[in-house]
Amino acid sequence: MRISLIFFTLLMGLLSLPARERPLSFVSDPSFMLPEETRESLDLFLRTRSHKTQSEIFLLLEPLPEATADESKAILKDLGHSWSEKNWAIIAYRPGQINPPLIVAGGPLFKEVNPSAWEKEITTLQDLSLQSWQNTPDIDFLARKLSDSLVFFSQFKSATIQSLTKNRNEEFRKKYRSHKSKKALILTISTLSLLALGLLCFLSRKAYLAKRKMFFPETNWTSRLGAPHSGGSAAAQRFTPPSE
Amino acid sequence: MKFSLIFLLLALTSCSKKEAESERTAHSEPAWDASFFSPKTGEILSYRETIESISPQKNLPISPDQIRKRVLKRRQVYDGSELIEGKTLHRYSIYHDGSFTEGFLFHWVNGFLYVVGSFTEDQKITFANPPIPIAHLNMIAGTYWHWPPQAPAGSGSRHIGLEQITVPAGTFDAYKVSIRKNTQGKITLREYWFAPKIGIVKEQNRIYSSGHLRVINTIELSDRSTSDTSDTSEEAPSEST
Numbered sequence: 001m002r003i004s005l006i007f008f009t010l011l012m013g014l015l016s017l018p019a020r021e022r023p024l025s026f027v028s029d030p031s032f033m034l035p036e037e038t039r040e041s042l043d044l045f046l047r048t049r050s051h052k053t054q055s056e057i058f059l060l061l062e063p064l065p066e067a068t069a070d071e072s073k074a075i076l077k078d079l080g081h082s083w084s085e086k087n088w089a090i091i092a093y094r095p096g097q098i099n100p101p102l103i104v105a106g107g108p109l110f111k112e113v114n115p116s117a118w119e120k121e122i123t124t125l126q127d128l129s130l131q132s133w134q135n136t137p138d139i140d141f142l143a144r145k146l147s148d149s150l151v152f153f154s155q156f157k158s159a160t161i162q163s164l165t166k167n168r169n170e171e172f173r174k175k176y177r178s179h180k181s182k183k184a185l186i187l188t189i190s191t192l193s194l195l196a197l198g199l200l201c202f203l204s205r206k207a208y209l210a211k212r213k214m215f216f217p218e219t220n221w222t223s224r225l226g227a228p229h230s231g232g233s234a235a236a237q238r239f240t241p242p243s244e
Numbered sequence: 245m246k247f248s249l250i251f252l253l254l255a256l257t258s259c260s261k262k263e264a265e266s267e268r269t270a271h272s273e274p275a276w277d278a279s280f281f282s283p284k285t286g287e288i289l290s291y292r293e294t295i296e297s298i299s300p301q302k303n304l305p306i307s308p309d310q311i312r313k314r315v316l317k318r319r320q321v322y323d324g325s326e327l328i329e330g331k332t333l334h335r336y337s338i339y340h341d342g343s344f345t346e347g348f349l350f351h352w353v354n355g356f357l358y359v360v361g362s363f364t365e366d367q368k369i370t371f372a373n374p375p376i377p378i379a380h381l382n383m384i385a386g387t388y389w390h391w392p393p394q395a396p397a398g399s400g401s402r403h404i405g406l407e408q409i410t411v412p413a414g415t416f417d418a419y420k421v422s423i424r425k426n427t428q429g430k431i432t433l434r435e436y437w438f439a440p441k442i443g444i445v446k447e448q449n450r451i452y453s454s455g456h457l458r459v460i461n462t463i464e465l466s467d468r469s470t471s472d473t474s475d476t477s478e479e480a481p482s483e484s485t
Contacts, residue, residue, distance in 0.1 A: 053405065128431070131457045133298065133306040148422055148435075152402050155386025179329065 022083040026050070027143075029061040033095045038140050045144060054107075055150040056084045059143055060092045069102070076104040087154045089146055093139060100126040101137055103146065109154040121149050280381050280440045281352045283322040283334060286471035289443060291318040291463040292412060293340070298458060316340050318463060320443075321471070323347075328369070333360060355381035377401060379438045383419045400424070409437045409446055413465040416445045429453065442468070 026046035027039050034042070042059070050056045058080070067075070072092070080088045087107030103122050110118070125145050132138035293316040298306055319342075323335040334350040347363040349371075358375040377389050385405035404420040418437035425432040436447035442465075451459040 128433070128452065128457075131452055131455060133311060133457060135305050145433075148402075148404050148420075151404055152386055152388075152422075155384075155405070156388065 020079070023058065026057060027059045027061070029059070031061065031063065031095050033061045033093075033136070034139060042140055042143055046147060049147050049151065050086070053151050054086045054154055055147060056086050056088045057143055057147045057150065058083065058088065058090045059139065060090060061095060061139065062092075063094050072102060073104050076102070077106055080104060080106045087150055089150055091139070091143055091146065093137065095136075100130055101139065101142060105150065107154075109150070113153055113156075118153065121153070122146075125149065280355075281357055281379075282441060283443070284470065285322060285324040287322045288467075288469050288471060289320040289465060290413075290467040290469070291320065292316075292466045293318040293461070293463045296460045298456070317342075331360075335363070350378070351375065378444075379419065379421070379440075383421075383438075404435075407437065411446050411464040411466070413445070413467055416442065416465075418445050 025043050027034070027043045029039055032039075046057050046059075076090045076092060080090050084107065087105070087109040089103060089105035091101050091103055093101035103126065105118070105122075125142055126137075128145075129137040129139070129142035132141065295312075295314045295316070297312050298310055299312075317340070319339040321337045321339065323337055325332050325334045327333075328349070331351055331353070334352065335347060336350065337347045338345050344365045347365075348359055349361040349363065349369065351358045351360045356377055357379040358377055359372060360375040361369055361371040363369045380387075380403075383403050383406075385403055387403045389401040389403070400423070402422045402424075404422055406417060407420050409416055409418050409420075416437070416439040418439040420435065420437050423432075423434040425434070431452040433450040433452075434447070436444050439445045444463075445465040447461075447463045449459070449461040450457060451461075
């Protein structure tokens with residue numbers, strides 16, 4: 001949404017391209033915005049992708065006359081269709097512009113692909129390209145990732161492997177659960193054993209106390225003169241076995 | 245009676261330990277397909293790892309001196325396989341500049357290669373839930389591996405295709421897999437190149453948070469050797485795998 005707004009409000013002055021021949025290089029960078037090494041490496045990458053897959057990416061890093069976003073898109077679309085019969089995408093960026101690079105794509109793929117999914121893909125890539133450590137969008141990253149996306153979307157298969165992965169996940173979850181339950185079982189048995197041990201100790205102690213023979217002293221009290229008035233008594237204690 | 249219960253308790257705990265040990269020693273499950281994933285015990289994959297990062301507090305514009313760059317030597321040693329919980333798992337130990345950092349457990353089953361867990365230096369295992377698919381015997385370009393099942397749309401692995409990739413160890417034919425993970429504003433882009441018979445030959449992770457790129461982590465295979473002949477590196481396979 002943000003990107004769309006940017007397109008409609010800030011992209012004034014990006015492109016207005018007259019019909020032109022397909023460029024020899026996949027990277028048109030007349031103002032040398034990209035370092036030479038990056039430019040050559042990227043061109044080689046895009047050339048290889050063009051040979052080995054049904055996808056082509058063109059990069060236009062040019063200061064171009066002003067145009068509205070819709071006009072620019074229409075012009076780029078015409079260019080793309082005239083340049084390639086494969087699935088293609090054009091990344092257009094005017095050096096110095098603060099807006100994200102404009103991306104237009106076309107080709108046989110887009111008769112089948114879900115437009116909203118592709119739009120979301122482009123928006124994400126544009127957004128990520130702006131989060132680079134440079135003051136300009138990371139064009140090299142954007143071009144490579146866009147190429148990946150185009151290749152992926154153009155060969156997209158139903159995710160049949162997903163079901164296998166799901167089964168595998170469930171299998172592991174079961175294993176994990178059984179592992180956990182084994183631990184819980186050991187813990188429960190240990191706790192119960194300790195409780196039983198405690199109970200046994202308590203009962204055996206009680207039985208021992210019940211059977212224990214107690215020896216109490218026999219006390220004989222001897223009267224002393226004046227005892228009822230002044231208190232006190234003399235007691236003699238003898239420890240003897242209890243009388244039968 | 246009191247003592248017999250204590251003995252019972254001790255016997256119970258010792259039995260469970262013995263069971264676990266016996267599970268981890270023997271392994272008889274045959275390799276699923278030796279031509280695709282066939283590591284040899286003692287095999288070492290050496291990588292050059294570059295980590296570029298900026299601190300979480302830094303915002304744009306970023307000057308070059310604010311980017312912290314570290315280059316590490318990463319070694320991935322195959323320790324062999326063992327039977328854990330009834331499955332033959334393959335152990336890989338990772339060393340950075342000679343120190344053990346972490347270990348991974350791989351499971352090769354039904355044509356899928358999964359990372360199923362990790363282990364620490366003291367062999368404490370943590371299982372990944374769910375396991376992470378790394379490669380498939382018949383990797384088909386355009387295939388999307390949606391994992392984990394509860395992940396939001398857009399997350400998961402994309403198989404881009406078979407590519408020829410050049411790294412310091414040589415040129416390899418490798419399958420490119422791209423993973424995008426978006427969790428609570430933190431986006432991780434991971435792409436790796438998996439060469440059959442070898443493993444991951446290159447990997448790059450880009451981590452974005454708070455609207456900025458924070459980390460770029462790149463590993464590239466620089467050498468292949470075995471622990472017996474650590475100074476001899478093998479040539480890259482010349483034919484398409």
